[in-house]
Amino acid sequence: MNAGAVGLDTQPSATTYDLDDLIANAWRGRIRVPHFQRDFRWSTQDVIRLFDSIVKGYPIGSLLLWVRKSPATRLTLGRLSMDAPAFEESLWVVDGQQRITSLANALHPEGHLYTPFSIYYDFAARSFVAKSKAREPHHIALPILFDLERLIEWFANEGRSSAEHFKEAQRVAKVLRTYKVPAYLVRQDDEQVLTDIFDRMNNYGKRLSRAEIFTALFAGPEEGAKDRLSLDRIADRIAERTGFGTVDTDTILSAILARRGPDPARDIRNEFDSVGRRTAPEFEEDRDTAYEKGEEALVRAVDFLQRYVGVPHLSLLVYRPLLVVMTRFFAHFSEPEENTLRLLRRLYWRVAASGPTIFGGSFTQFDRILSARIKKGDESTSIAGMIGTTAGVQPVLPNADRFRTNEAAAKVVLSSWWSRRPRSFVTGQPFDEQDLSTLLADQTTAATVAYRIFPRGLTSQQRLLAANRLFLPTTTDPVDEIPTLLTRPPLSLDEEVWNAVLESHCLDHATVQRLAEGDRDGFLAMRQEVVSGQLSNFLSRMAEWNYEDTPSLDSLDLDELDDLPE
Known part of the structure; x- marks a missing residue:
């Protein structure tokens, strides 16, 4: 959107909604979220703070709603799915998505079933709390608190032991239903104007990510968004x-x-x-x-x-x-x-x-x-x-004495181990990319497959050693018994296969023997030396520090050489 673009045809109009009416509009599908909006990102504590502010009468900020005609459709709002009818004036959320989604879900019997919307009111503490495994009798679910008929029924049955809190329940329920939510209504057909507003609003306060802003700016029309x-x-x-x-x-x-x-x-x-x-x-x-x-x-x-x-x-x-x-x-x-x-x-x-x-x-x-x-x-x-750009760079060996899976050095170490095709201590077979992909899925570090050999009993320095880790993307190896796993080879594996298993993890019989004798310090020292040596060899092979960085002969125009004078 360039700076010279046409602005709004008319100024936004200010209004207020009772929370009761706002939620009713959301539940019937009149309130919709444009496809250029970011995903829902609030945590349970964010939702709790929202309701706490409402009951205390604090402002929760204004909404910015885009008024436009919308067709009947199947839509999703948080955890709620509904068949929404056509509206001559539906309300599209330009600013306030996190708040509206939280309110509509936490107060709805179905949306309330899911985190982070599973919120209760604690009559004893007079505060909102997240669902706990052992819910107290004086905890009431928000959908019940919000619905007067269900509230009376709850006190007559399940909440009978909390009868002394009925007046408090009435007070909170009334505040929730009648709380005034300010909103600005924008009537504008040009979607570019709306995305420009969205961009500018989210450059103040808590910023969106660059990708979220880009998505908003170039989202295209609402029609056909699901197919793009x-x-x-x-x-x-x-x-x-x-x-x-x-x-x-x-x-x-x-x-x-x-x-x-x-x-x-x-x-x-x-x-x-x-x-x-x-x-x-x-x-x-x-x-x-x-x-x-x-x-x-x-x-x-x-x-x-x-x-x-x-x-x-x-x-x-x-x-x-x-x-x-x-x-x-x-x-x-x-x-x-x-x-x-x-x-x-x-x-x-x-x-x-x-x-x-x-x-x-x-x-x-x-x-x-x-x-x-x-x-x-x-x-x-x-x-x-x-x-x-790497000319003159001297060979460097990452520090294997500080193994943290979210740091560069550990990722290099893990890659060097992967090059050895680590094997299962149970089956003797190498793990493959599918094993790794299945177990790590969307994780950004390999922490869940880089197991500590000794989870306890080491000095702070020893705990950080790469030697205290095994790269095991496994669903079969008993990873909670690693010391035993290393010292007792399965009867089904012959010596040749077992040697291959040990070697794939920078181990050998002498190192494992130290472990069998209970010499943790000796085991870690010996394996750390092997790990460092293997890391050095791996990087020498892959980084080729001392090689000439020249293009291939195919890229040279040898015909030009023929034209040179002898």
Whole structure:
């Protein structure tokens, strides 16, 4: 939306709704949420604070509602689904979605069944509380409290022991039903004006993510929204197609922007407006095509990471900007030469191991620096420019003495272990990508499959050692008995297979013998040495620190050499 766009035809009109009427409108389908709105993000505590503010008479902020004609449809509001009739004047929520969704669900018998809407009023404490496993007799569900007939029936039966709280119940119920909610009503046919308002409102206070703003700005018309790609849908489709996990929408957006131009951090408001952009996009296309092509480039980048780089899942991806850069590269060069793939792998592992030192100590400009090196139509110059950013970087070994699954060093260690094809201590078989994908699903770290050998009884320094972890994406190995698992091989596995199992986890008979003898310190020291050595060998092989970063012979114009004088 550019700055010179036409504004509102008429000023918004101010009104107020009794909460009772507002909720009735929501339940009958008159209140609707535009498809450009962000997903519901409130927690149980957010919902509790909302109701607490209402009962205390505090303001909860104004709503901004877009008045427009709407057809009959099946719609969803939080956990509520309903067949909504057509309305000449339905109310579309431009600002206030979290509040309306919370109120409509927490006060409804069906919506109340689900977290975070399962809220009760505690008569004894005179406060709102979340549902507990052992609900007290003086706790009443909000849908009952909100409905006068059900409230009287509750006190006559289930709540008979709380009869002394009836007056308090009447007071709270009356406050809820009659609480005044201020609202501004906007009557405007131009959806771009509404998305512009949405953007500006959410640049104050608690900001939306960049992906959420982009989605709002370029959501397109309400009609047909369910059939169009969105950033969330792209994330889900990539996870389904690759087993890589669900990439966050901000990274998805950055990847799509990087594909279309060298600066993925550029201003997004004029992305599909040729008039407002400073530079022309590298692909002339509409939003839907950009999403479709962006998804394909992302899938190629993920496939490269999985098959060639040795990063099977998002939880092992050291830095997400690397996925953004790879997406841009594979958007322009869908089938790179073999030597180019090798140089790309070299780049990934040099950056992964060295971290921000390559880029002057900060990753702020990281994806912009590398993306700018990728030149449309020139694979050789692009890869040379990218790998050139690592020139002069000395070999670096991540610290295996501090293993935290959300940190870069641990992700590198885990990738090095994955390269050994870790095996099951029960079956002797290697785990595969499907095992990892099934167990990690949408998780962003590998914490749930990187088990501690000794959960207790170690010093604070020993607890952080990589040597105290096993990479076991398993549903069969008894992971709560790891020390026993390591020292008692199953009778079904012969010595050759057992040796392969131990080796796949940076173990051998001498190390395991220390464990069998109860020498934890000796076991950890020996295994830490093996882990560090294996990590060093892995990075030497993948980062190829001492190799010449030259393009392949195929990329050189040898005909020009023939023209040189002898």
